[in-house]
Amino acid sequence: MVKMYYNEDADLDVLKDKTVTVLGYGSQGHAQAQNLHDSGINVIVGLRKGSARWKQAEKDGLTVKTVPEAVKSADIIQILLPDEVQSRVYENDIMPYLESGNAIVFSHGFNIHYNQIIPPEDVDVYMVAPKSPGHLVRRTFKEGTGVPGLIAIYQDATGDAHKLALAHAKGVGCTRAGVFETTFREETETDLFGEQVDLCGGVASLIKMSFEVLVEAGYKPEMAYFETLHELKLIVDLIHEGGLEKMWYSVSNTAEYGGLTVGPKVINELSREAMYEALERIQNGEFAREFVLEGKVNNPVLTSMERQEREHPIELVGKDLRAKMPWLNSELNED
Ligand SMILES: NC(=O)C1=CN([C@@H]2O[C@H](COP(=O)(O)OP(=O)(O)OC[C@H]3O[C@@H](n4cnc5c(N)ncnc54)[C@H](OP(=O)(O)O)[C@@H]3O)[C@@H](O)[C@H]2O)C=CC1
Ligand SMILES: CC(=O)[C@](C)(O)C(=O)O
Ligand SMILES: [Mg+2]
Ligand SMILES: [Mg+2]
Structure with missing residues (x-):
């Protein structure tokens, strides 16, 4: 087993006299900046002029x-901007x-691993x-x-x-749940693989295709x-809590037998090949080059795919149904 680090293995005092600048106040930025602040660390948020999130961060009690200016005031600069803009902001600001x-701190190794940011040696x-x-x-x-969470050290100039x-x-807050140490390469490649093949890409495609088949069949x-999307969370919660075993235990024998025999026909050897291909494109840098170039031309493919995704029938019916389940709605806007 890899060594796991918990609260007692980490000493917040080493950050006592430091200022941490969190650049960006999006998904990770707002979360990590507020958590660090609540942990008693001196945090400054860095944003571009005119950012709609400027007021929100101030309302949350942050400078x-x-x-x-934020970089000048800081000892520790955490870059929580979208990966595709980091190198430009790094060079200019x-x-x-x-x-x-x-x-310099990252929450994903992309820009270091793929040579988009080359930091000075001192x-x-x-990574956190x-x-x-x-x-x-x-x-x-x-x-x-x-x-x-993961930590990784790419460069240790100070010895600390x-x-x-x-x-x-x-x-x-990650040492509450467990932290282990990895490398920038391992984090970057596994993170990209996970989000493309399984967590985001694989799951979204599975949901859409199973939905389409049922609807096409009348x-x-x-x-x-409800069948292909809503209930997925309830099933995944069981897997998250107790592994596949807990899920198989909780569902009916019918679901267990049908799932175990039919699942491998759906996610099959062709899928394995596609997964290897995705991994190879991550490992040889092709995916990174494609994504960086996409960012440089203002994301035409991403923009168009986001629109198509929004217009998918499952999103349209989902919007209506979720409006009738108000307890689902508020959570992302709260923080
Ligand atoms: N999303 C996630 O849950 C996860 C993300 N990560 C990693 O964390 C990092 C941040 O990702 P994420 O939180 O998704 O990022 P977001 O897309 O949510 O970041 C948005 C923030 O970046 C700011 N920003 C965007 N462009 C610029 C710019 N040119 N100059 C200054 N500020 C800019 C935005 O400012 P404005 O308010 O002005 O628009 C906003 O505050 C990435 O490395 C990502 O891979 C890692 C784990 C999970
Ligand atoms: C949430 C997360 O860890 C991802 C999927 O890797 C990401 O948002 O980049
Ligand atoms: Mg990830
Ligand atoms: Mg990721």
């Missing part, structure tokens, strides 16, 4: 500055203001990566628990990077929505 002995570079969407990083922290990374992970969209 906000422009990115260059971060690098010129870095000081020897500063630390700064620490480490919650294995969770940002909104749950905040929600679980407020509930008194936390999400698991490891201690800083552990303390930082503690401030974010079943009501509402029925199909």
Whole structure:
């Protein structure tokens, strides 16, 4: 087993006299900045002028500055901007203001691993990566628990990077749930693989295709929505709590037999090949190059796919049905 780090393994005191600047106040930024602040750490949020989130961060009790000003005020600069804009912001607004002995922190290794940001040798570079969407990083922290996370050290200029990374992970709440150490390469490649093949891409495709099949076969969209999307969370909750075993235990024998025999026909050897292909494109940098170039031309493919996704019948029927389930709706907007 890998070594796991918990609260007692991390010392927040190493951050006591430091200022942490969190650049960006989006999914991870708003969550990690507030968690660090609530952990007693001196936090400044860095945003561009005119950011709609500036007021929100101030309302949340945080000091906000422009990115260059925030970098100048900081010992530790955590870059929580979208991956595709990080290198541009780094060159214009971060690098010129870095000081020897500063630390640069990431929550995903993309820009370091794929050579988009090349930091100077006299700064620490480490990662604190919650294995969770940002909104749950905040929600679980407020509930008194936390999400698991990774740390990785890319560059240890001061000799303190490891201690800083552990303390930082503690401030974010990850040592409550467990933290283990990895490398920038391993985090980047597994994270991209997971989100493309399983967590986001695989699941979304599975949901849409099973929905489409039921609707094409003449079943009501509402029925199909409940069956292929809504109930998925309830099933995944069981897997999350007690592994596949708990899920198989809880569902009927009919579901267990049908699931075990039919599942591998649906996610099959062709899917395995597609997974290997996705992994290869991640490992050889092709996916990274495609995504970086997409960002440089203002995301034409992403924009169009987002529109198509919004217009998918499952999203239309889902919107109507969720409006009738108000208890589902508020959570993402709360923080
Ligand atoms: N989303 C997640 O749950 C996870 C993300 N990560 C990683 O965390 C990092 C941040 O991702 P995420 O939280 O999704 O990012 P978001 O897309 O939510 O970040 C949005 C924030 O970035 C700011 N921003 C965007 N462009 C610029 C710019 N050019 N100059 C200044 N600020 C800018 C936005 O400012 P404005 O308010 O002005 O629009 C906003 O505050 C990434 O490395 C990602 O891979 C890791 C684990 C999970
Ligand atoms: C939430 C998370 O960890 C992801 C899926 O890797 C991401 O949002 O990049
Ligand atoms: Mg991830
Ligand atoms: Mg990711």
